[in-house]
Structures are given as structure tokens and as C-alpha cells.
Amino acid sequence: MFNQNLEQWLSKIHVRNMVNADVEVINQSPLVMMGKGRQGAVFQLSDDVCVKVFGNTEDCDREYYALSLGQHTNLFPKLYGKGPLYIAMEIIRGVDLREYLQSQPLTRTLSAKLIEMLITFKAIGYERIDHHKRQIYLQPDGSLKVIDVARTIWRDRVYPYPRKLLTSLGEENKAIFLTYVKEMAPAVYQEWLHYIRMEEISRQITAILLSQSSESEKVNSKNKILLTTDDEKNYAIMLEGLVHKVFKEEWVKLMLARGADLDTIMAKIDEYWDQRKLGATGNSFESVGRYEGDRLSNGNRFHDRGKRFEGDRGGHHHHGKRYEGERNHEHNRGKEKKQDKNKKHGVKDQKHDKKKGKNHEKDKDKKRPK
Numbered sequence: 303m304f305n306q307n308l309e310q311w312l313s314k315i316h317v318r319n320m321v322n323a324d325v326e327v328i329n330q331s332p333l334v335m336m337g338k339g340r341q342g343a344v345f346q347l348s349d350d351v352c353v354k355v356f357g358n359t360e361d362c363d364r365e366y367y368a369l370s371l372g373q374h375t376n377l378f379p380k381l382y383g384k385g386p387l388y389i390a391m392e393i394i395r396g397v398d399l400r401e402y403l404q405s406q407p408l409t410r411t412l413s414a415k416l417i418e419m420l421i422t423f424k425a426i427g428y429e430r431i432d433h434h435k436r437q438i439y440l441q442p443d444g445s446l447k448v449i450d451v452a453r454t455i456w457r458d459r460v461y462p463y464p465r466k467l468l469t470s471l472g473e474e475n476k477a478i479f480l481t482y483v484k485e486m487a488p489a490v491y492q493e494w495l496h497y498i499r500m501e502e503i504s505r506q507i508t509a510i511l512l513s514q515s516s517e518s519e520k521v522n523s524k525n526k527i528l529l530t531t532d533d534e535k536n537y538a539i540m541l542e543g544l545v546h547k548v549f550k551e552e553w554v555k556l557m558l559a560r561g562a563d564l565d566t567i568m569a570k571i572d573e574y575w576d577q578r579k580l581g582a583t584g585n586s587f588e589s590v591g592r593y594e595g596d597r598l599s600n601g602n603r604f605h606d607r608g609k610r611f612e613g614d615r616g617g618h619h620h621h622g623k624r625y626e627g628e629r630n631h632e633h634n635r636g637k638e639k640k641q642d643k644n645k646k647h648g649v650k651d652q653k654h655d656k657k658k659g660k661n662h663e664k665d666k667d668k669k670r671p672k
């Protein structure tokens with residue numbers, strides 16, 4: 303029946319999504335529109351069948367999938383067909399809850415049906431078990447039917463309680479409904495109450511945070527204390543530490559990729575490092591030997607490499623030489639290449655440092671000249 307003409311009619315209906323508004327509809331078909339929302343417009347096809355035409359395929363797929371999840375229950379319109387931008391489904395009659403509650407009380411029985419509806423939502427796998435009262439229809443036999451289910455699935459974030467339903471009921475009916483929930487499902491009631499309180503507290507905190515512009519002014523006036531580049535001496539230490547950390551991290555990665563057995567070399571590294579520490583005099587950086595990966599490998603290499611950051615060290619002693627280290631770094635690149643041949647050995651050194659980890663870091667900090 304409707305199938306023969308459906309495609310032809312649909313080609314004459316154009317539905318366009320709008321921003322924060324119902325879809326825009328151009329209908330040049332003979333079909334009568336039953337209603338529309340932000341995702342689509344619904345047209346009557348026959349006494350019992352309507353077609354919802356969507357503005358985009360994702361909304362259409364989503365709603366179809368959500369409806370298909372509930373086809374074995376009595377809660378949703380029956381599905382009759384689908385195209386990229388339309389769903390043919392059963393017409394839901396009856397009276398929606400918004401209209402119904404304008405003149406009728408929210409009874410215990412109706413509340414029980416609403417709780418059952420939420421149970422069904424959860425059971426069929428909806429991620430959002432929440433609906434506005436206008437999307438819930440009371441049938442002549444007293445049962446409920448639900449339309450517009452696309453937003454129940456494929457969600458990232460949902461309220462953990464049926465906030466939309468409760469809010470849409472209005473203060474009075476919300477209180478009545480919650481009284482029945484408390485009676486019929488006390489644990490659920492307690493949980494909802496918990497979330498409602500959390501939400502209220504969050505709202506209060508947000509209001510406080512939004513009103514505290516003086517805090518950001520305080521931050522504005524005091525944030526300079528966090529800067530490190532103004533203090534020549536400290537800057538050199540910081541920069542050296544940063545380079546050291548990156549270097550060490552990269553070296554360890556390389557070593558791990560090579561999959562070498564470390565233990566033997568680790569022992570030698572310890573030995574070597576302990577000797578260096580014993581031999582250390584004064585507070586010279588060479589004696590402290592910050593670049594563990596370097597200093598823990600063969601002696602020459604250590605000295606060459608150690609000099610790499612001399613510019614930074616120079617910074618401690620001679621203000622204004624901050625960038626000399628970078629120049630030295632360039633200068634020493636040639637040497638570095640040669641050293642790369644011995645990398646395997648050095649890499650193991652680094653790994654060992656990592657293993658020894660925090661104590662070394664602490665030691666270094668203690669020994670670092672101020």
C-alpha cells in the first residue's frame with residue numbers, strides 16, 4: 303500500500319536541521335505532517351503508519367537502532383521500514399503525559415508504570431533511561447508508549463538518574479512521584495536522592511567559583527613567582543635538568559628497543575659511579591657528574607659529553623652566558639657522532655640510573671650548587 307508511493311512522496315519532502323530549533327520542512331507531497339522536532343518531521347502514511355523524515359542519516363540510524371532494541375516490548379512504535387533518511391513506524395495514539403497531567407493526578411499506578419518503563423529502558427540497553435513527559439503516551443488501556451528514542455543510545459555522558467523525567471514533571475508531580483519511588487523502590491530512591499544532592503552541591507560550587515573573580519586577580523598579580531627564566535642561576539639549573547631528563551628518557555627508550563640484558567653492565571655502572579663519587583672534590587659540576595648516562599660510561603666519553611652543557615654550567619658562575627651551552631652543544635656534535643658508536647654501552651648506563659632512580663635524583667639535588 304504506502305510502500306508503492308513512499309519513495310515518490312519522500313522525494314518531495316525536504317527536511318533540514320537547524321541550530322537550536324525544530325527542523326525546517328518543505329513538503330510538496332500529499333502527506334500530512336503530524337508533528338516535528340529538532341531531528342525530524344513526522345507524516346501520516348495511513349491510519350496506523352507514519353513516516354519520520356530526518357535531517358541527517360546519523361539521527362535516522364540512531365533512532366532506528368534504538369527502536370529496534372525495544373521491538374520485543376510493548377513500549378515502542380512498531381517498525382515497518384527504513385531508508386537513509388526515514389523510518390516508517392506505527393502511529394502512537396493516546397494522550398501524552400504532559401497533556402494528561404494537566405488535568406489528572408499522578409497516581410501510584412501511573413508512577414509504577416513509569417518505574418517499569420525505566421526498568422525496560424535499562425533492560426534493553428539504553429544508555430539514557432530518561433525521557434521528557436511529552437514523549438510518553440498513555441494508551442486507552444492504561445499502558446505507556448514512548449516515542450523519540452534516538453537520544454537514548456550512543457551517548458558519551460548521561461545523567462545517572464532520570465533527571466529529565468523528574469524535571470519535566472514539575473515540582474509538585476516530581477515530589478509525588480518521588481514519594482512513590484521511595485515506597486516502591488527505596489534503594490533506587492536513595493540513589494536518585496544522592497545524585498540530586500551531588501548535583502545541587504555542584505551547582506552551588508559552580509556559583510561560588512563563577513563569582514570569585516578576585517581569585518583570578520590574585521593569580522594575575524602573583525603568578526610571576528612561577529617563572530624560572532628571570533633568575534640566571536636557577537634558569538641554568540632548570541634547563542640543565544630538563545635536558546638531562548629528556549636525554550635520559552630517550553636513551554632508556556633506545557636501550558629498551560635494543561633489548562639488551564642490563565644486569566652485568568649495571569653492576570659496572572654502580573662501581574664506576576661510586577668511584578667517581580668518592581673521587582669528587584669541592585662542588586664542581588664535573589665531580590657531581592650530573593649526566594649519569596655519560597659519566598657512567600668510559601672516562602673519555604664522559605669528559606667530552608660532560609662539556610656539552612658547560613654553557614649552562616657557565617651560567618652558574620658567569621651571568622649572561624646562558625646560551626653558551628647551546629653553542630657548545632653545536633660544537634661538540636662531531637664528537638657526539640663518534641660517541642654514538644658506543645651508545646649501546648651508554649644506553650645501559652642510563653637504564654641503570656633509571657633503576658636506581660630517586661636516590662640519585664636526590665643526591666644530585668643535594669649536591670647541586672646553589
Ligand SMILES: Nc1ncnc2c1ncn2[C@@H]1O[C@H](COP(=O)(O)OP(=O)(O)OP(=O)(O)O)[C@@H](O)[C@H]1O
Pocket residue numbers: 336337338339340341342343344352354379391392393394395449450451
Ligand atoms: N510514532 C508516532 N506516532 C504519532 N506521532 C508521532 C510519532 N512520532 C512522532 N510523532 C509526532 O511528531 C512529533 C515529532 O516527533 P519526534 O519528537 O520524534 O521528533 P524529534 O525531531 O526527534 O524531536 P526532538 O527534537 O525532541 O528530538 C512528536 O512530538 C509527535 O507529535
Ligand SMILES: [Mg+2]
Pocket residue numbers: 339341450451452453
Ligand atoms: Mg528526537
